[in-house]
Amino acid sequence: MLEQLTLGRYIPGHSWLHRLDPRAKLVLACYFIVIAFLTTNWLTYVLMFAFIGGVIFLTGLSFSYFVRGIGPLIWLIVFTAILQLLFTPGGHIYWHWGILMITSTGIQTSTAVFLRFLLIITMATVLTLTTAPLAIADGVEALLRPLRVIHFPVAQTALMLSVALRFVPTLLDEAQTIMNAQRARGVEFNNGGLIKRLRAIVPLLIPLFVGAIGRADDLATAMESRGYQGATNRTRYRVLKWHNADTIAVVVILVLNVVLVVLRHM
Amino acid sequence: MAITFDHVNYMYQPNSPFEAVGLSDVSFTVPSESFTAIIGHTGSGKSTLVQHLNGLLKPTSGTVTVDDFQLTAKTTNKHLKSLHQHVGMVFQFPENQLFDQTVERDIAFGPLNFGFTNEEAMSLAHQAAHDVGLPDELLNRSPFELSGGQMRRVAIAGVLASQPRVLVLDEPTAGLDPRGRAEMMAMFAKLKADQQLTVILVTHQMDDVADYADQALVMAHSNLIKAGTPAEIFANPEWVKAQQLALPTAANFAQHLVTRGFEFDSLPLTAEQLAIQLRGQLPKEGR
Amino acid sequence: MTKIISVNDLSYQYPDADRPTLNHISFEVNAGEWVAIVGHNGSGKSTLVRALDGLIDFKSGTVTVAGTKLSPESVWLVREHIGMVFQNPDNQFVGATVADDVAFGLENAGVPRPEMQQRVQDALEAVDMWQFAEREPSRLSGGQKQRVALAGIIAMNPSIIVLDEATSMLDPHGRQTVLSVLQHLRRSNQAPTILSITHDLSEAAQAQRLLVMDNGQLISEGTPRAIFSDEQLLESTGLDLPFSTKLSQQLAKQGLIAPKHYLTDDELEDWLWQLHLTM
Incomplete structure (x- = not known):
């Protein structure tokens, strides 16, 4: 199931979207998520879904991959929508039982929640699929840079984030190996009740933590031996470059915003 | 326990952009109580292959047979437990799987999972600790207080305690010093003889292949490209080099001697075989 | 011959250990020399080379590197002279990509970016890894990672390279590629002093001098020939024949x-x- 989940995963590529500056992508994805809440009537939804469809096309990845990738999350979205449906009062009441009710307002809001949630998750998936974790970290750092004024340790945070991202695959591999080793010793990770499953996690978590602490210790030693004395007075190897395509992307999303506002009132 | 792979294919993450071939049409047989080495460079499919031996991976197509147990794509996880018990896996750097508060409890963890009573599990743990040469006074210590070599022995005892009939060893001597390596390989040979185990060893050490293996399987690019006795595998040094594999030290040395006019009926694989084949080609002591 | 490393009566005991890990150790290394330290696991080899780099806070004895006596004040100066490659290829890879990792030391030293780009490229070319500059570490083999670690050190141009069992977790092919980089480096203008910890006799045989450690003590030193001739010494210290x-x-x-x-x-x-x- 988790293997299918696409949110948070990066697929290397050279599409137009892959090549956008991560700062542009981060800001635009956030912007899109905000304006997703401006949707009101069916025209606005058609516009937003058409737009995200176009964006998916630009990723160069197959449409069915997105559908399958978002699949595992659909239940989360449906669940949220159902909660909205059952707890929203107002308008015509079709059915009620205790505090639960289905109303015309409820149907409207839950549909809106469902569609907006879908838009947001698709956009977040597009962002992570086309942007390397390191590029996201660089982008976040660049966007946080103004916070240095209030003495927020931006450089340290960025290095910490980049090192953490770098170790994610290493620790995932290690977790897989430990799981295999414990399964070979008779542990069943996907079987039994909640208590049994929780207990099965202990032989995974302890070695994983012990290993991670050992790695952190080694890494700290290596960093020290390579002259790391804290994040001050360092120069940077990696810099971000803003291209025309990034400006075009910004213009496109601003146009989208304007059209959306116009359609709202139709 | 005999093991048979019958046209086994394995695909990683099928139907995704990460799809990759893990095993491609692999077929071979390992006789019961034999010692089989699996060689091939990193990423050749060795690890994927051994994970099929106890059902950690299931073939995408084809059948793996271990004794009378058949593993196919359709085998359900419920049926895997007896396979897990009968095929013990010692992974690379197995000390990384230790977790319990005492050495004794960590070793007994497997047997307890496989349904032995507490009393039986403790007795099996003590026996396994003894088999791998762990002194009794370590049993009540925390495994994390031990030296690297001792921790590895605890982990191996933790696999042996479930009384497997097949022992799979994935580079079990990696990171040990030469004495530690020699002691550990000798220990496996003794365990195999005492407990009539079928041993599968994944290794880069061609000298270990020469010294211990009855047969060797050579993996490359997810394919099994050669199977045979060590003598057959190393018989053609050009082929071995083309696979980016090394010859056993003695075989390599013998190769040099051939260019100096020495003759060998078959390529000697160990210092002892080489010395024996040098009889008649060198003067005797005290002549 | 100028002495580049002098260790005098160095002792160290880990806080929770019951015996010293380093026990009155003294030795010297000449500039440009290749010295290998051998001995079984737990004999104190790693602790010794860490002490040279000020990574162990020893109280007793002195260490002098390139004329600078190691002290809390001089430690960063000493570290500029020494580049270290550690055993585990994964745990010393700081950067998110190959190029980033090689640049890490240069970034710490505040090297300007244009110069940094050139030095990263030169160093990666020296270890034959330039074509992997944008690769992430999870997609590299152990031998490739260790070559990247070496590149990170070559880029800093230190006078001493310390290898703390840098090849022990590699397969034979990976080990060979790392060793050939070292041999190449020895013949280059840089020609650094090399101090390597190893169990591999063919690797030790390339050194000019061996130091044999046992139980925290330096029990013997000599040419590879002298040490390899001493079967008893080899066996008692857990080394291969x-x-x-x-x-x-x-x-x-x-x-x-x-x-x-x-x-x-x-x-x-x-x-x-x-x-x-x-x-």
Whole structure:
């Protein structure tokens, strides 16, 4: 199931979207998520879904991959929508039982929640699929840079984030190996009740933590031996470059915003 | 326990952009109580292959047979437990799987999972600790207080305690010093003889292949490209080099001697075989 | 010969240990020399080389590197002279990509970006990894990661390179590529002093001098030939016997004439050939 989940995963590529500056992508994805809440009537939804469809096309990845990738999350979205449906009062009441009710307002809001949630998750998936974790970290750092004024340790945070991202695959591999080793010793990770499953996690978590602490210790030693004395007075190897395509992307999303506002009132 | 792979294919993450071939049409047989080495460079499919031996991976197509147990794509996880018990896996750097508060409890963890009573599990743990040469006074210590070599022995005892009939060893001597390596390989040979185990060893050490293996399987690019006795595998040094594999030290040395006019009926694989084949080609002591 | 490393009466005990890990150690290394430290696991080799880099806070004894006495004040200066490659390829890879990792030391030293780009490229070319500059570490083999670690050090141009079992977790092919980078480096203008910890006798044989450690003490030192001739020493310190020695023993067992003293593999080959000609 988790293997299918696409949110948070990066697929290397050279599409137009892959090549956008991560700062542009981060800001635009956030912007899109905000304006997703401006949707009101069916025209606005058609516009937003058409737009995200176009964006998916630009990723160069197959449409069915997105559908399958978002699949595992659909239940989360449906669940949220159902909660909205059952707890929203107002308008015509079709059915009620205790505090639960289905109303015309409820149907409207839950549909809106469902569609907006879908838009947001698709956009977040597009962002992570086309942007390397390191590029996201660089982008976040660049966007946080103004916070240095209030003495927020931006450089340290960025290095910490980049090192953490770098170790994610290493620790995932290690977790897989430990799981295999414990399964070979008779542990069943996907079987039994909640208590049994929780207990099965202990032989995974302890070695994983012990290993991670050992790695952190080694890494700290290596960093020290390579002259790391804290994040001050360092120069940077990696810099971000803003291209025309990034400006075009910004213009496109601003146009989208304007059209959306116009359609709202139709 | 005999093991048979019958046209086994394995695909990683099928139907995704990460799809990759893990095993491609692999077929071979390992006789019961034999010692089989699996060689091939990193990423050749060795690890994927051994994970099929106890059902950690299931073939995408084809059948793996271990004794009378058949593993196919359709085998359900419920049926895997007896396979897990009968095929013990010692992974690379197995000390990384230790977790319990005492050495004794960590070793007994497997047997307890496989349904032995507490009393039986403790007795099996003590026996396994003894088999791998762990002194009794370590049993009540925390495994994390031990030296690297001792921790590895605890982990191996933790696999042996479930009384497997097949022992799979994935580079079990990696990171040990030469004495530690020699002691550990000798220990496996003794365990195999005492407990009539079928041993599968994944290794880069061609000298270990020469010294211990009855047969060797050579993996490359997810394919099994050669199977045979060590003598057959190393018989053609050009082929071995083309696979980016090394010859056993003695075989390599013998190769040099051939260019100096020495003759060998078959390529000697160990210092002892080489010395024996040098009889008649060198003067005797005290002549 | 100028001494580049001087260690005098160095002792160290880990806070929770019951005996010292380093016990009154003294030795010197000449500039440009290749010295290998051998001894079984737990004999104190790693602790010793960490002490040289100020990564261990020892109280007793002195360490002098390139004329600078190691102290809390001078430690960063000393570290500029020493580049270290550690055992585990994964745990010393700081950067998110190959190029980033090589740049890490340069970034710490505040090297301006244009110069940094050039030095990263040169160093990666020196270890034959430039084509992997944008790769992430999870997509590299162990040998490739260690070559990247070496590139990170070459980029800093230190006078001493310390290898703390840098090849012990690699497969034979990976080990060979790392060793050939070192041999290449020895012949370059940089020609750094090399101090390597190893169990691998063929690797140790490339050194000019061996230091043998046992139980926190330096119990012997000499040329590889001198150390390899001493079978008792090799066995008591848990080291392997050279192949030539093993074969000589087997020859004697078969009743054949065996060499009376240690020969390298090449010398034994010559020796057998000469003998064969007399048949």
